[in-house]
Amino acid sequence: MxxxxxxxxxxxxxxxxxxxxxxxRANCMGCHKWHGNGGGGYGGDALSLRKTxxxxxxxxxxxxxxxxxxxxxxxxxxxxxxxxxxxxxxxxxxxxxxxxxxxxxxxxxxxxxxxxxxxxxxGKGEPTYDQCIAFFGEGSRVCNIYKGDGHAAAPSDQNDKAKP
Structure with missing residues (x-):
């Protein structure tokens, strides 16, 4: 429609x-992250729900x-x-x-x-832009790191835009 x-x-x-x-609501993403990969970083050192x-x-x-x-x-x-x-x-x-x-x-x-x-x-592999948008909704800036090849962009990508 x-x-x-x-x-x-x-x-x-x-x-x-x-x-x-x-x-x-239960803040599963606090430790497992939005994509379920878990690991170190914010919130904790949770196991990967993608690999469980x-x-x-x-x-x-x-x-x-x-x-x-x-x-x-x-x-x-x-x-x-x-x-x-x-x-x-x-x-x-x-x-x-x-x-x-x-x-x-x-x-x-x-x-x-x-x-x-x-x-x-x-079993969904590495997180993608489409999966991120499905989680956070259209227009979420959080998902911008997954644009392009569908996987997280290198942190230096934003610095490259500032170069002449």
């Missing part, structure tokens, strides 16, 4: 939009329960207390207790974020 190739209509009806919203071999059920459990001994927080109220995680209680986990997330999620929100990761992140 006025969009070339129907790209906007397709994006608007993407069933994983709810999961993308949870990914943003976790199944949907394992992703749901990881988001619900966090990861003992790491910075991956748990997003379900009562994890390790009223709800066993990885067949463990808070006492079993001891000093390896994962941190509590800044926001708690409902089971349907956790399933939605797992579906989003499986549909748009896991």
């Amino acid at each position: 006025g969009c070339v190739g129907g790209a906007h209509a397709q994006a608007a009806s993407d069933p994983t939009d709810a999961g993308k919203a949870v990914f943003k 071999e976790l199944t949907r059920e394992q992703i749901v459990e990881t988001v619900s329960c966090g990861r003992p001994g790491t910075g991956m927080p748990f997003f379900v109220r009562g994890s390790y207390d009223t709800t066993k995680c990885y067949e463990m209680t808070r006492q079993d986990v001891g000093d390896r207790m994962p941190p509590e997330a800044n926001v708690f999620l409902r089971p349907n929100e956790i399933e939605a974020v797992a579906d989003y990761v499986l549909a748009h992140v896991k």
Whole structure:
């Protein structure tokens, strides 16, 4: 409807939009980055969701329960207390207790974020301009580094424009 190739209509009806919203609201991108590559830099040293071999059920459990001994927080109220995680209680986990997330999620929100990761992140290779625009929206300046060949441009590209 006025969009070339129907790209906007397709994006608007993407069933994983709810999961993308949870990914943003729960600040998954604070550690995994918008594209899911994780690694060092801002927010933390998270594992790559693009390279993960976790199944949907394992992703749901990881988001619900966090990861003992790491910075991956748990997003379900009562994890390790009223709800066993990885067949463990808070006492079993001891000093390896994962941190509590800044926001708690409902089971349907956790399933939605797992579906989003499986549909748009896991196994998708290096991030591209189109993926960035799909995440942030049309006109996002964040995505400008992916213009051209579709991969992140070298930082020196902007300096080259200033040369005569």
